Amino acid sequence: MNRLLLVTLDYPPNRGGVARYLGRLAEFLGDRLQVASSPSDLLGTVWPSWMKSVRLLIRRRGEYDIALVSHLLPLGTAAMVAGWITKKPYIVIVHGMDVRLASRNGWKRVLAGRILQGARVVVANSSALAREVTARFAASSVVVYPCVENIETSLQTPRREPHTFGILTVGRLVARKGHLSVLRALARLKQEGRIGAFRYDIVGDGPLRAEILQTADQLGVNEVMVHADTSDETLAEFYAGADLFVMPVLDDPIDKEGFGLVFLEAAAYGVPSVASRIEGVDEAVLDGQTGLLVKPGDVAELANALARLVADAAFRERLGLHARMRTKEEFTCAVQCKKLVPYL
Numbered sequence: 497m498n499r500l501l502l503v504t505l506d507y508p509p510n511r512g513g514v515a516r517y518l519g520r521l522a523e524f525l526g527d528r529l530q531v532a533s534s535p536s537d538l539l540g541t542v543w544p545s546w547m548k549s550v551r552l553l554i555r556r557r558g559e560y561d562i563a564l565v566s567h568l569l570p571l572g573t574a575a576m577v578a579g580w581i582t583k584k585p586y587i588v589i590v591h592g593m594d595v596r597l598a599s600r601n602g603w604k605r606v607l608a609g610r611i612l613q614g615a616r617v618v619v620a621n622s623s624a625l626a627r628e629v630t631a632r633f634a635a636s637s638v639v640v641y642p643c644v645e646n647i648e649t650s651l652q653t654p655r656r657e658p659h660t661f662g663i664l665t666v667g668r669l670v671a672r673k674g675h676l677s678v679l680r681a682l683a684r685l686k687q688e689g690r691i692g693a694f695r696y697d698i699v700g701d702g703p704l705r706a707e708i709l710q711t712a713d714q715l716g717v718n719e720v721m722v723h724a725d726t727s728d729e730t731l732a733e734f735y736a737g738a739d740l741f742v743m744p745v746l747d748d749p750i751d752k753e754g755f756g757l758v759f760l761e762a763a764a765y766g767v768p769s770v771a772s773r774i775e776g777v778d779e780a781v782l783d784g785q786t787g788l789l790v791k792p793g794d795v796a797e798l799a800n801a802l803a804r805l806v807a808d809a810a811f812r813e814r815l816g817l818h819a820r821m822r823t824k825e826e827f828t829c830a831v832q833c834k835k836l837v838p839y840l
Contacts, residue, residue: 498840500529501560503549503571507533512668513757514591517621517642518566524833525840530559538571549574557582562616562840568594569604572611585616587839590637592625592754592776599632600750609633617839622755624775640836641779642757643829644764661694661806664738664767666731666758669702669722672751674744674772674792676704676711681799683715690803696720697734735765739812740805742770745777746792756780759787760827763819768812770801786819 506512508519522529532538532552540548549571553563563578563586565571575586588611598608612618612635619640620626626637663682667673675698685691696717698708701724712720726734735741741762745753759769759780769787771777783789788801805812825831 497528498561499559500525500562500564500840501553501556502529502531502533502564502566503538503553503575504531504533504566505535505538505571506566507531513642514566516757517591518589520643520645520829521640521833521836523645524829528840529564532556538574544570544573546570546574546577550578553578553584554581557584560584562587564589567591568598568608568611572615573607576611576614579614586614587617587619587836588612588615589619590625590629590754591621592752593750595625595628595632596750596752605632609635617836619836620754622776622779624779625752625754627775638835638839641827641832642755642760643827643832644757644760644823645829659737661692661740662738663694663696663740663742663802664699664734664762665697665741665743666699666734666761667743669698669700669704669708670751671704672746672748672753673700673704674746675708677744677793677795677798678742679708679711679715679717679720680795681802682717682719684795684799685803685806686716690799691806694719694806697738698722699726699731699734700724735762735767738762738765738767740770740802741767741787742798742802744770744772744790744792744798745774746772747774753777760823763816763823766813766816766820768805768815768819770798770805782818782822784815786815786822788815 506514508515538549539545563575565575566589568590572588579586598604612633618635618637620637623639626639629635629637696719755776762769769781771781771789772792773789781787790797790801
């Protein structure tokens, strides 16, 4: 059995989707996997910064048979260069933004192409991203979707009482996540009398926090609450207390939403989603089956989707049930992570 070393700058206790994706992969692989994730060990202060990762991979070459690196640049460069010296194969895990950043100029495109074409396998978190890797770099990928564990216990988390209709968004507070579109849609529904009492919980932190709160105040959406630095237990309570999950991401030309783990996490609690009709996200949320998809940035369409799910409890519950069953059947680590086994 080959020994594995994962080299990454994004790993638990970090809280983002990439860190959780890698953490669940590590749990699946167990003792055969070691992890190097300390920035001080991986990146230096003198150009090129990735040389420190090369030295780590060479120094620890007796501890692993295959290197796994998360994100294309700069760690993919380190894996390729170290591989020339150690003769150890490497696997590259890509997530979306790293692929687009590597496509921005000529020398990065050439370098990224060499890295990906030389990898034992490229791992993409969606079929859309796999197609993008092929189109941009002529490299094939295996699709390993994000996975959700503890699905059987998710609905045992108690719902907060007394219950008010709960709308939830979980994610970094950055423009492309669509928080401001949700606020504008909710303001429209309030003005038109198409929504009753509700609360809107936003879980996350980031540079858009002040603008979100200011916009909510200007629009009169005083039902919004922003929660930063929540524990896993508290996050579970937010999912359990939600009736509807919404994250209408924008299709940013660089900061791409490769898939959207949070849609699966909501689904594990039987919560349907309203999301954007863009590649990758449309694999996480099936339109009319596990949620509703809307045109990115279209506040009117978003408002109509929210209003439909608020008003039609039976439809909402049907979507939520299908979402939960699909997650249980397709998005566990036993189903997804085992796709990597033939390459390990």
